[in-house]
Amino acid sequence: MPKALCIGELLIDFVSTTPDVTLAEAPGFVKAPGGAPANVAVGLAKLGMDAGFIGKVGADAFGDFLRETLQQNGVDTDYLIAGEGSRTTLAFVATRSDGMKDITFYRHPGADIQLSRDEINTDYVQSAELFHYGSVSLSHSPSREATLHAIQSAKAVGAMLSYDPNLRLMLWDNAKDAKHWIWEVMPYADVVKISEEEWEFVTGDAGLEQGIDRILGLGVKLLVVTLGERGCYYTNGITDGFVDGFIVDVVDTLGAGDAFVAAMLIQLIQHVDLLSLKKVQLDAIMRYANAAGALATQKVGVIPALPTHSEIESFL
Structure with missing residues (x-):
């Protein structure tokens, strides 16, 4: 059984071959x-952790491609379901050098939101030490109920839960x-982990202070705000800090936040008590994630x- 599980959307991004053009202009x-x-x-x-993915793709060529991609990268797909009644979700993405994205989704409805509660294997979920989720799978039923059930099942056995x-x-x-x-699943x-461009919508707070208090007040043990090339800010209510990012020549910003999350989690899972982490430890974890x-x-x-871990280490 995988040590880490992630639930939610698996789809195809069609990424513009040319940066800084609109979707309409993309060649x-x-x-x-x-x-x-x-x-x-x-x-x-x-990064070396046994990981599995729970979700749904269409019973189509794109769904087959996605399953093979996960398997080739060592991700367990026993609970990646191929749905007969809907197609794999597609997204068309035009990236900009400033990190912003122009995205249009094709999902009417897509297979990713057809995952149902009875397709969640509770034993599989509860075998994981780390459980990661987002909000996209909460946007419609039945994947909303499926995601909630999985989150609650993982929480019930004391797994570390991560939310982006x-x-x-x-x-x-x-x-x-x-x-x-x-907010329902916070x-x-x-x-x-919340990105800077999402912060004001999610928290209603143009600054950081009120939003931080509200989130930590719900029992969240570590909050991280990613700031793009400027790095990140973290707080657990006891210790906080800004950790500078790295300046690189950017080819495509898509997925940088997901790479950050995976690297952060692989470090955090080694610590049972997130609230006892010292500033020097948190700074090192965030530098690795950056x-x-x-x-x-x-x-x-x-x-x-x-x-990979060796690529991060040699970069550092």
Whole structure:
């Protein structure tokens, strides 16, 4: 049984071959496997952890490609289900050199939101020490109920729970629903990572202070705000700090946050009590994660760009 499990969307990103153009202007696209929780699963596997992925793809050529990609990268796919009634979700992505993205999703509905509660194997979920989730799979039923059930099952046995809201507003019926469900699953998490561009929508706080208090007040033990090339800010309510990022020549920013999360989690899982971590330890963990994020920007597409431990070490 895998030590780490990730649940949520697995899809195909069609990434523009030319940066700094709109989707309409893009002359061509490169097919790349994607979906934030799946990227984290591969990131963990590449860093040496037994990882599995729970989700749904279409019973189609794209779904087969995604399953093979996860397997080739050492991720357990026993509970990656191929759904007959819907197609694998596709996303068309135009990246910009400033890190912002122009994304259009094709999912009407996509297979990723067809995962149902009765397709969750509770024993499989509860065998994991680390459980990672996002908010995209909460956007519609039945994947909303499936995700909630899995989160609650993992929490019940004391796994370390990690949450990256990974805000994709265009996948929700409306912003109010998005905000409601993003907060609904926050209290289950031990570790929360939010990107700077998502912060104000999620917390309603243009600064950091009120949002931090609200999130830590729910019982979250470690909150990390990623700041792109500027690095990250972390706090556990006792210790906090900014850790500088690394300046690199960026090829594609897609998935840098997922690489960051995987690298951070592989370090954190070695510590039972997140609240007892000292500043020197947290600084080192975040520096390692920042390095992973920087390395992930060096290739087009996410999964091929996710670094190994030796690549991070040599970069550092």
